[in-house]
Amino acid sequence: MKRNTSWIILLLLLIVLSTVCCQSPKPKVDSSVDRKWWKESILYQIYPQSFKDTDGDGFGDFKGVIEKLDYLESLGITMVWMNPFFESPLVDNGYDVSDYRAVHPRYGTMEDFDEMLAGMHERGIKFVLDVVANHSSVEHEWFKQSRSSRDNPYRDYYHWWPAEKGEPPFRHSLFDPEGAWEYDSLTNAYYLHYFAAAQPDLNWENPKVRQEVYDIMKFWAEKGVDGFRMDAFQFISKDTAFPVWPEGYEKDFAKYCGMGPDIHPYLKELYNEVLSKYDVFAVSEGVGTTFQDAHDLVDADRNELQMAYHFDYVSMSGTTDGYKLSEFKKIFSRWDSAFADKGWLAVFLSNHDNSRMVNRFGNSSPEFRTVSTQMLNTFILSMRGTPYTYYGDELGMTNIDMPTIEEYVDVSALGDYGKAKAQGKDMDEFMKQLNYYSRENARTPMQWDSTANAGFTTGIPWKKVNENYKEINVAAENKDPHSVLNHFRKMTRLRLDNLVFVYGDYQLLQAEHPDIYAFTRSLDDQKMLVLLNFSDHDSSIDLAEAKDIREIMINNYDDVTNENGNVTLKPYQAVIFELE
Incomplete structure (x- = not known):
C-alpha cells in the first residue's frame, strides 16, 4: 500500500511540474513601471435603469445587478462604473441630484446597494461611483435655501446674478438653446446652469461647497467604493467676474467653460482631503483643450486626479458621414504618445452619452455586426490605458430606430x-x-434572452427594447463559441494574463494603410502584433514583423492568411500574434 501511494504522489508531482514548465512565462514588469490596480483593471459601465429589473416596474434596479453578478464575473471585467442612482427628480436621468447620500427608490435601498457592493467585492470586482459635483438638482435642499432669499446662508452655494445689474453676459448651456442663465423671480436674479435649467451649477469658489463635496465622497469611500468618476468636472471652476466671451466662442466653448482659474487648487485640495486617504482613484470627464491640460489634471506628481477621459475619438463619429480610419489612428496614436511616459488614459468607444459603438465605428448590418464588434472589442482591450466597455457592447447591441421626436x-x-x-x-x-x-440609442434595455422584453422586465420597460433582441442576447451568445460575447471573454482573459497590453510600448505600423490598423505592444521580452481590418472587404498588409510569428493569441475567424509577412485579413478580422 505504501509503495502504491508513493507512486501516486510521484506521478502527481510530475504532472504539476510538466504543467508549470509548459506554461508560457509571464512577462516581468520593470521596476520603473508605476503599477496600480486601476491601471490593470478592465472597466464595465452599467446604466442602472436599463440593466435588469426585478420588481416589474420597468426600470433596472440593484437587485437586478445582484442577480447578474455571476454574469459580470464571467466577463472577466474587474471594475464596474455605474451611472448615478442618487435621490433625484430625474430630469436628466439622475445627473440632477437632490440628495447625494440617499438612493432613489427606483433602484432599491441603501441595504440593497451594500449587498451589491459586497457581492462585487467577493468576486474581485471594484466599484466606481459617478459623482455629480458640478451641479445639483433644483430640488436639492441647498438650492431651495439658496433661492429663498438673497441673505440666506446657502445663497453662495450657487452662482447668482442680480437682475438690477441687467442681463448677465451670455454663457453656453449644453442642454438649453437659450443659454446658461435662468431668471428666478423669487429673488429677482439669474442662476447659472451649464446643463439643464433644473441643474444649477454649484459655486466651487465657496469653500463650504467644496467641503460638502469632500464629505460626500468620504461617505461613499467609507462604504467601500473604490473609485470616483467625476462628472463634468472640468467645468467646476468659474471666473466669477463673468467677462464677456468673444465672438466665435462656440467653436471652442470648452476653452471658455472649462479649466477655470482655480481648478488645480481645488483638485489638490480634493486629493489631500479624500483621494490620498483611501485606496481609490478618480477620473475626470473631460480634460480641457490641450495635452498639457490633461497632464496637469492626472500626472502622478501633481497629486490631483489619476486618469484622463477625453472625447476626441468619440466626437469624430458624431454624424452619419462617418469617419476616416486615418484620422482614427492619428487620434489614438497622438494621445498614446502624449501619455507614454506620464499620466494615464481611459480607452473607450462608447458610453451613455453616445450612440452604439458598432453603429459608429463598425458595421451593424447582420452580415458584419458580429465580426466588426469583435474587432472593436479587440482594439479597446489591446490598447494602453484602462479599457472601458459599455453594457451591451460585449454582445454587439445596436442603435434603435426612433425617427420621430x-x-x-x-x-x-x-x-x-x-x-x-x-x-x-x-x-x-x-x-x-x-x-x-442620440444618447437614447445607448440606453435601451439590456438584452438577456429571447423572451418578452428581452428578459429585462416582466412589466412595461421604461424604454422600448431593440427589435433585434431575439438574435442579440446573452442566452443565445453564451451557447455560441463564435459569438461577440465569448470573443469578449477571450480578450479580457488575454489582457489580464499579459501585462504587455497594460504597460507595453505602443508603435503604430503603416499609418496610411486605408483599411488596416496595425500596431505592436512591447514589454521587456514580450511583443504582440495587433492587426485589425476596419473594412467590409479582404485587405492585405506586408509587415516584416509578421514574419516572426510565435503564436496566434486571438482571432475572430477560424484562420488567417500569412505568406511570409504578407497578411490578408477578411472583413473586420482581428488577429493578435505573439512575436518571437
Missing part, C-alpha cells in the same frame, strides 16, 4: 431639437442625424 425623452435630444428648430434647420435632416447620434 415624440419618441424621445432625453433632455439633451429635446434641447438639440428646439435649437435646430429655432435656427430654421432642415428638420428632416436633423431627425436623421438625431436618430443616429
